[in-house]
Amino acid sequence: MQEYQLEIEEIDQKKERSLQKIFKWFLKNIKFLLIPGSRIEELSRREIEYEKNRSQRKFIRRLKSVLTISGLIIIFIIITLAVFPQWISPFSYDHITGIHPSAWGRPNAINILGRTAQGRDVFGRLVFGARTSLTIALPSIAISVMGGVVLGVLAAYYRGWLDSIIMRVSDVIFAFPGLVLALVIIKIWGARIEYILLVWGLLGIPFYARLIRGNVLQARALPYVAAAKVAGAGNWRIMFRHILPNTIQPIIISFTFDIGGVILGLAALSYLGLGDASLVEWGNDISFARGNLYTAPWASLWPGFMILVTVLGFMLVGDGLRDALDPRLKNI
Amino acid sequence: MSLIKYIFRRVLIIIPELFGALTLTFILSRLMPGNPAVALLVSRGIPKPNPNIIAQMEHELGLDLPIIIQYFRYLGELFTGQWGESVVIVRQMPVWDLILQFLPFTADLAIFSIIIASYIGIKIGVISATHRNKARDTIFRFFALVGVSVPIFFMGMLLQYLLGYVIPIFPTASYKSIEYKSPPRVTGFYMIDSLISGKLYLVADYLVHLALPIFCLAFVTLAGIVRQTRSSMLEILEQDYIRTARAKGCKEKDVIHSHALKNALIPTVTIIGLNVAGLLTGAVLTETTFGIYGLGRLLVDSINLTDYWVLNGVVFLMTLIYLCANLFTDVIYAILDPRIRY
Numbered sequence: 001m002q003e004y005q006l007e008i009e010e011i012d013q014k015k016e017r018s019l020q021k022i023f024k025w026f027l028k029n030i031k032f033l034l035i036p037g038s039r040i041e042e043l044s045r046r047e048i049e050y051e052k053n054r055s056q057r058k059f060i061r062r063l064k065s066v067l068t069i070s071g072l073i074i075i076f077i078i079i080t081l082a083v084f085p086q087w088i089s090p091f092s093y094d095h096i097t098g099i100h101p102s103a104w105g106r107p108n109a110i111n112i113l114g115r116t117a118q119g120r121d122v123f124g125r126l127v128f129g130a131r132t133s134l135t136i137a138l139p140s141i142a143i144s145v146m147g148g149v150v151l152g153v154l155a156a157y158y159r160g161w162l163d164s165i166i167m168r169v170s171d172v173i174f175a176f177p178g179l180v181l182a183l184v185i186i187k188i189w190g191a192r193i194e195y196i197l198l199v200w201g202l203l204g205i206p207f208y209a210r211l212i213r214g215n216v217l218q219a220r221a222l223p224y225v226a227a228a229k230v231a232g233a234g235n236w237r238i239m240f241r242h243i244l245p246n247t248i249q250p251i252i253i254s255f256t257f258d259i260g261g262v263i264l265g266l267a268a269l270s271y272l273g274l275g276d277a278s279l280v281e282w283g284n285d286i287s288f289a290r291g292n293l294y295t296a297p298w299a300s301l302w303p304g305f306m307i308l309v310t311v312l313g314f315m316l317v318g319d320g321l322r323d324a325l326d327p328r329l330k331n332i
Numbered sequence: 333m334s335l336i337k338y339i340f341r342r343v344l345i346i347i348p349e350l351f352g353a354l355t356l357t358f359i360l361s362r363l364m365p366g367n368p369a370v371a372l373l374v375s376r377g378i379p380k381p382n383p384n385i386i387a388q389m390e391h392e393l394g395l396d397l398p399i400i401i402q403y404f405r406y407l408g409e410l411f412t413g414q415w416g417e418s419v420v421i422v423r424q425m426p427v428w429d430l431i432l433q434f435l436p437f438t439a440d441l442a443i444f445s446i447i448i449a450s451y452i453g454i455k456i457g458v459i460s461a462t463h464r465n466k467a468r469d470t471i472f473r474f475f476a477l478v479g480v481s482v483p484i485f486f487m488g489m490l491l492q493y494l495l496g497y498v499i500p501i502f503p504t505a506s507y508k509s510i511e512y513k514s515p516p517r518v519t520g521f522y523m524i525d526s527l528i529s530g531k532l533y534l535v536a537d538y539l540v541h542l543a544l545p546i547f548c549l550a551f552v553t554l555a556g557i558v559r560q561t562r563s564s565m566l567e568i569l570e571q572d573y574i575r576t577a578r579a580k581g582c583k584e585k586d587v588i589h590s591h592a593l594k595n596a597l598i599p600t601v602t603i604i605g606l607n608v609a610g611l612l613t614g615a616v617l618t619e620t621t622f623g624i625y626g627l628g629r630l631l632v633d634s635i636n637l638t639d640y641w642v643l644n645g646v647v648f649l650m651t652l653i654y655l656c657a658n659l660f661t662d663v664i665y666a667i668l669d670p671r672i673r674y
């Protein structure tokens with residue numbers, strides 16, 4: 001009986017002691033327990049994730065400057081105009097390409113920005129023109145970037161005669177003025193916008209090839225390339241899965257600037273009257289309405305303003321990206 | 333390697349580039365529609381030549397020879413100065429004389445624009461970099477961004493409307509007023525000829541007419557220069573040697589101009605060189621907007637009207653100017669930064 005009681009007392013004392021122990025541990029560590037995720041294993045895992053996201057979060061924070069946000073808003077508006085023109089413009093596509101009375105109408109309540117020579121609504125032509133500019137600029141840039149990146153990476157990785165040939169041919173193509181080539185192509189094959197697009201795409205390849213070649217030349221001397229080789233990676237795998245993602249950064253920045261450049265070039269070609277005159281395009285509008293600049297300035301000045309705003313949007317985003325990706329500012 | 337060796341190698345590189353560009357031009361001009369022999373005969377006063385005369389003229393021009401021999405004849409003619417004559421633009425006028433008629437206007441536009449743009453652009457770039465993120469910097473950056481994105485014809489038209497029509501200060505087109513006669517031609521450059529002939533009102537008239545085009549060209553060029561100068565100055569102002577100069581007690585003015593700007597100018601010089609080449613090869617859009625007939629306009633017209641020999645001559649001249657401007661830029665780059673001499 002006594003033994004039982006002793007055991008019960010011991011067990012009770014042990015319970016008390018363990019309860020006290022738990023209680024004391026709790027009090028001692030309460031300041032750590034109140035931090036979310038303070039258990040040791042979870043802490044190191046969260047630390048790793050926190051560090052991984054830190055550069056991304058800093059990038060996004062640096063991207064949030066006023067000018068860059070306004071650039072993104074502008075691009076968003078232009079893309080909306082390009083994708084949903086029939087819902088934004090009060091007049092239909094048939095009106096935009098038809099002939100109506102009241103030519104050179106002044107801006108009033110119905111025609112917000114006035115009418116052009118053929119009585120078409122200027123605002124409607126602005127809205128429908130966004131689609132043309134974007135659908136011509138983007139494939140052209142895509143050709144330049146893809147061709148340029150592939151050639152640049154190949155040239156810089158293999159060096160030797162491949163590098164020399166690609167660089168010399170690039171220099172010759174680079175020196176050729178794009179406008180002249182576009183004019184000659186128009187003369188030979190007619191004002192087909194697909195050919196002009198292709199030509200500008202090909203003319204832009206040397207620029208991107210040179211741009212990425214510098215970075216790849218630096219990257220291929222780094223240890224991770226040697227490590228990948230030792231691990232048995234083939235050449236193509238090293239080039240396009242290891243080196244390329246680390247060297248793509250200046251390409252992204254130049255890409256946004258170049259979209260603006262191609263839109264300007266296309267507008268210039270249409271302004272000279274050498275583009276496809278049946279396209280609904282801002283440059284075409286300016287060239288049609290140029291003669292009546294003083295009597296009906298709205299028909300030629302508003303399309304020009306739209307070109308300015310579109311290119312400005314892309315340039316703002318390009319600037320913002322360049323400042324955010326700048327490696328020297330990593331600690332700010 | 334030494335500077336002389338670098339210049340020599342750089343000049344050697346020009347030769348294959350030049351030949352590559354000329355080959356491309358030859359291929360394209362041969363693909364253009366129309367028969368040069370027929371065009372030449374029509375311009376010389378035979379409206380409907382019969383096939384015999386056409387065949388004879390083709391034989392004279394060498395158009396029946398194999399294409400390779402035609403290529404070498406083409407190169408030979410270009411390099412020996414026989415550039416043929418214009419067949420559409422100004423009939424029977426030698427191409428070189430035609431180019432010399434219009435080159436001075438483009439040269440004037442280019443020279444004035446580049447000088448103004450470089451001087452103001454570098455100054456603004458330095459101010460923008462030294463007062464970083466303050467009010468001045470933001471305003472200048474915004475204007476530089478607008479200058480890079482504005483289509484130059486839109487800016488020209490806006491200025492024509494606002495400053496030529498709404499508030500009629502500037503004339504809006506051409507390079508001289510209609511009531512004034514051109515001075516007698518000594519050099520071909522309008523300003524120099526007017527100064528030589530002593531009629532200073534012609535000089536003032538010319539400058540007032542060119543004010544708007546030069547403003548447009550200078551604004552666009554200036555924007556690029558400001559952006560590049562600002563970016564390279566920012567990069568240099570973080571360097572240790574600038575901190576050392578300040579610590580040694582250099583005046584801030586000296587730190588910025590003698591130490592930082594000298595190094596920051598190197599990429600800026602590249603941009604200026606590219607812009608000089610671009611302006612000299614003719615700012616087609618500005619010339620079209622303001623009705624000044626220069627080299628760019630000549631090029632566009634020769635392509636549109638298929639003026640075969642004018643096209644060859646003008647493209648050769650433009651390629652030459654472009655390659656020389658690139659060479660000049662690379663040499664200055666090598667002079668300023670001895671590490672670049674590969």
